[in-house]
Amino acid sequence: MIFILVFSLALAAITFALVYWGTSRRVSGEWRRASPAHVANGLARRNRVVLLVMAGLLFVIALFEVLVPGLGYGIQSLQEDVFGQSLPDFALLEAGYGSISWLLYVAIWAGVAIGLLTGSLQGLRGHREFDGIGIGNLVR
Amino acid sequence: MAANDLFLITGGGTGAKVAEALVHLCAAGLGPARLHILMVDSDTANGNLNRAKDTILAYQRLQRWPWSVRASVRQGLLRRDEVWLDLFGTEIHSYEVADQIATVRDGGLETVGARNNDLRLVLDLLYDAEEQATTCEDGFRARPNLGCLLLAEHLDQKLPEKARGFLKALKNAAASGPDRVPVVVAASVFGGTGASLLPIGRRTVEKALGPDMKEDQLARLDWAAVKLLPHYRPTERRESVDPDRFLLDTSGALQFYSSVYDTTAAAQRYGSIFVVGSDNPARNPVRPVLGHSMQANPAYVEEVVAALAVLRFSDGRTEQGKPTYIYAAERFTWETLPHGYRQKAREQLAYLMHLAAFYLRRGSGGPTEQRSVGLAKLLRNGSAEDLVLYPWYKRIIDTWAEFNPAYKTADPGDRVRRLRDIASMQEHSVDAMLKPAAEYFGRLLLWAQSALEGEDLALVEHSASHDYADMYAAMSEVKAAEVDAQRGPGAEIRLLQPIEDNAVVRILRTAATAMVREHQEKSKRKQANARFTLLDDGRIQLRTTEQQTEDMLRELDLGGTIQEYRRTRVD
Numbered sequence: 162m163i164f165i166l167v168f169s170l171a172l173a174a175i176t177f178a179l180v181y182w183g184t185s186r187r188v189s190g191e192w193r194r195a196s197p198a199h200v201a202n203g204l205a206r207r208n209r210v211v212l213l214v215m216a217g218l219l220f221v222i223a224l225f226e227v228l229v230p231g232l233g234y235g236i237q238s239l240q241e242d243v244f245g246q247s248l249p250d251f252a253l254l255e256a257g258y259g260s261i262s263w264l265l266y267v268a269i270w271a272g273v274a275i276g277l278l279t280g281s282l283q284g285l286r287g288h289r290e291f292d293g294i295g296i297g298n299l300v301r
Numbered sequence: 302m303a304a305n306d307l308f309l310i311t312g313g314g315t316g317a318k319v320a321e322a323l324v325h326l327c328a329a330g331l332g333p334a335r336l337h338i339l340m341v342d343s344d345t346a347n348g349n350l351n352r353a354k355d356t357i358l359a360y361q362r363l364q365r366w367p368w369s370v371r372a373s374v375r376q377g378l379l380r381r382d383e384v385w386l387d388l389f390g391t392e393i394h395s396y397e398v399a400d401q402i403a404t405v406r407d408g409g410l411e412t413v414g415a416r417n418n419d420l421r422l423v424l425d426l427l428y429d430a431e432e433q434a435t436t437c438e439d440g441f442r443a444r445p446n447l448g449c450l451l452l453a454e455h456l457d458q459k460l461p462e463k464a465r466g467f468l469k470a471l472k473n474a475a476a477s478g479p480d481r482v483p484v485v486v487a488a489s490v491f492g493g494t495g496a497s498l499l500p501i502g503r504r505t506v507e508k509a510l511g512p513d514m515k516e517d518q519l520a521r522l523d524w525a526a527v528k529l530l531p532h533y534r535p536t537e538r539r540e541s542v543d544p545d546r547f548l549l550d551t552s553g554a555l556q557f558y559s560s561v562y563d564t565t566a567a568a569q570r571y572g573s574i575f576v577v578g579s580d581n582p583a584r585n586p587v588r589p590v591l592g593h594s595m596q597a598n599p600a601y602v603e604e605v606v607a608a609l610a611v612l613r614f615s616d617g618r619t620e621q622g623k624p625t626y627i628y629a630a631e632r633f634t635w636e637t638l639p640h641g642y643r644q645k646a647r648e649q650l651a652y653l654m655h656l657a658a659f660y661l662r663r664g665s666g667g668p669t670e671q672r673s674v675g676l677a678k679l680l681r682n683g684s685a686e687d688l689v690l691y692p693w694y695k696r697i698i699d700t701w702a703e704f705n706p707a708y709k710t711a712d713p714g715d716r717v718r719r720l721r722d723i724a725s726m727q728e729h730s731v732d733a734m735l736k737p738a739a740e741y742f743g744r745l746l747l748w749a750q751s752a753l754e755g756e757d758l759a760l761v762e763h764s765a766s767h768d769y770a771d772m773y774a775a776m777s778e779v780k781a782a783e784v785d786a787q788r789g790p791g792a793e794i795r796l797l798q799p800i801e802d803n804a805v806v807r808i809l810r811t812a813a814t815a816m817v818r819e820h821q822e823k824s825k826r827k828q829a830n831a832r833f834t835l836l837d838d839g840r841i842q843l844r845t846t847e848q849q850t851e852d853m854l855r856e857l858d859l860g861g862t863i864q865e866y867r868r869t870r871v872d
Contacts, residue, residue: 293691
C-alpha cells in the first residue's frame with residue numbers, strides 16, 4: 162500500500178512542478194492585466210479538462226483491462242516490475258478477462274489532481290491581486 | 302503660525318482661476334482647516350467664475366466624506382511606521398458678488414456725469430467719450446481705468462447684502478480665532494474687474510463689516526494682495542481686448558496703485574504683496590472671446606504660483622520686513638516653484654493626481670486587459686465575479702457594507718448589485734458617488750493639462766506606455782484598519798463608524814493607502830519593476846493619457862465638463 166501512496170505523491174510532485182511553472186508563466190505573460198475572475202475561470206477550465214481527460218483515459222484503460230485478454234495480466238505484471246509487488250486483493254476488482262486495478266487508477270488521478278490544484282494555487286502566489294482565488298474557484 | 306480660517310477675495314476671471322487652483326491645492330491636503338472664498342465680478346456669466354464655482358461644488362461633494370488614511374509602512378525587518386495622508390482636508394465655503402453694476406447697466410459713466418456737473422468735468426478730463434459711453438457689460442473689457450470708480454460704489458451697496466455669510470464668517474474668525482486672520486485679495490492687474498478690485502478690496506470689506514466691529518478684532522485681520530501680471534496672450538486683438546496693451550495697462554494700473562498706496566494710511570494698506578508674472582506670456586496663447594460663458598480661459602501655472610502665495614501667507618511664512626514678493630520664471634520645475642512648498646506640494650499633489658488618473662483610466666477593455674481599467678470603470682462595469690475575487694473587496698468593502706441590512710441579508714451573488722444600487726445602500730452606495738468623484742477628478746486632470754503640463758513646465762506628464770494594473774495587487778495588501786482611522790484638524794485620531802462612509806470613497810482611500818505604502822517602503826521603491834512610482838525623474842508621471850480621461854468622462858455623461866477647459870485653449 163505504501164508504494165501506491167508514494168507513487169501518487171510522486172505524480173503529484175511532478176504535476177505540481179509542471180503546473181506551477183505553466184501557471185506562473187501565464188500570470189506574468191498573457192494574464193499580466195487580466196482580472197482575478199478571468200484567471201480563475203481560465204485555470205478552472207484547464208483543470209477541468211485535464212481531470213476529465215485523465216479520468217476518461219483511465220476509464221478506457223480500465224475498460225480494456227477487463228475486455229482484452231491478457232491486458233489485465235500485463236498491467237498487473239507491469240505493476241510488479243515497477244513496484245516490486247502486486248496490488249493487494251482489495252485493490253483489484255475481478256471482471257471480464259482480468260481485473261480492474263481501481264486503486265492504482267484512483268491513485269494516479271488523485272496525484273494528478275493534487276498536483277494540479279496545488280500547482281495552480283502556488284503559481285498565483287506572489288501576485289496579491291489573486292489572493293482571493295481559492296481551491297473552489299479552480300475546479301468549478 | 303498657520304491660521305485655521307483663510308479668507309480669499311478674488312476679482313474677475315483671473316482671480317477666479319486663482320481660487321480654482323487653491324481648491325485643488327486644498328484637495329491635495331495643503332490648505333487650512335477652513336477656506337472662505339468671495340468671488341467678485343461684474344461679468345455675471347463669466348466662464349472662469351462659473352468654472353471655479355463648479356469646481357468648488359464638485360470638491361464639496363467629496364469633502365463631506367472621510368479622506369484620511371494611515372498606511373502601515375515597513376521600514377526594516379521588524380520596524381513599521383505609520384504614515385498619514387490627508388486629502389480634502391479643508392472645508393470650503395464660497396460666496397459671490399457677481400451682479401451687473403447698476404451704472405453700467407444704466408448707460409455707462411456718462412449717466413453719472415449727467416447728474417453732477419463737477420463730476421462730469423473730471424470724467425471729461427480722465428476718460429474719452431467712447432469710454433464714458435461704454436456699458437462695460439463684459440468685465441470692463443481690460444479697462445481698469447473705468448472699473449475702480451464704479452466697483453467701489455457697487456461693492457459698498459452689494460457686499461452687505463450678497464456677502465453676508467462671508468462677512469459673518471470673517472467677524473466670527475476675528476472675534477474668536479487666533480491672533481491673526483489672513484485675508485487675501487487676488488486678481489490680475491491687466492484686466493478690468495480684478496485691477497479695479499485690488500486698490501479698494503480692503504477698504505470696501507472693512508466698511509461692510511460695519512461700525513460694530515471692534516478695533517482690536519479689526520486689527521487681527523492680516524491683509525495681503527496677490528497680483529498677477531500678464532501671463533497669457535490672446536492670439537489676436539478683439540475689440541477692447543488688445544494683447545499689445547496688456548503691459549501698458551499693467552504699467553498704468555501699477556502707477557495708479559502707487560498713488561493709492563501713498564495716500565492710504567499704513568493701517569489700511571496690504572501687509573504683504575505677492576506679484577506673479579511671466580517672462581514669456583506667449584507660452585500661454587488664448588483664443589479671445591469676449592465675456593460671458595465663453596470666456597473660460599485655460600488654467601496656467603502662474604495661477605498655481607499665486608495660490609501657493611496665498612497658502613504661504615495663510616501659514617504665516619512671510620519674512621519680517623519684506624512686504625513684497627515678486628516671482629516670474631521662464632521654466633517651471635518643482636525645484637524652482639516659490640513659497641517653500643516644493644517637496645510637500647509635489648508629493649501631495651502627486652498622490653491626488655495619481656488617484657484621479659487611476660480612477661478615470663478607461664483602459665482597453667479586452668478580455669485579458671481588465672486590470673488596465675481604472676476604478677470608475679471597474680465599479681461601474683466590472684462583473685460581480687470580478688469584484689468579489691479581489692482581496693481588497695472582501696477585506697475593505699464586504700465586511701464594512703454588512704452594516705446595511707439589505708447588503709448583509711443578500712445572497713453572495715447579489716451583494717455587488719446591492720452595493721451599486723442607491724435604493725439599497727442610499728448615500729453609501731457606489732452609484733451615489735461614482736459620478737461626483739469622476740466630476741471632481743476629471744476637473745482636476747483637465748485643469749492640470751494646462752496648469753501643470755506643457756511647454757517649459759516640467760511638473761506633470763502623461764504616459765501611454767504604463768498603466769495602474771499593479772495597483773490592484775498593492776490594494777490587496779491594505780488592511781481595514783488603515784482606512785478606518787481618521788485624523789481631525791487637531792490631529793485627534795478616531796475610528797470611523799460604517800455609516801460615515803461611502804463605497805467609492807472607501808475604495809479610493811484603499812488605493813491611496815496602497816500608493817503611500819508603495820512610495821514609502823524603501824524595499825518596494827528600489828525594485829526594478831516597482832508596482833507604483835509616485836515621481837519619475839522628479840515629475841508626476843501619470844500612467845494614463847489625456848484621451849483616456851476624456852473618454853471616460855464622456856462615458857459617464859460628463860463630456861460637457863471637458864469644454865469648460867478647452868473652449869479657448871490653443872493646442
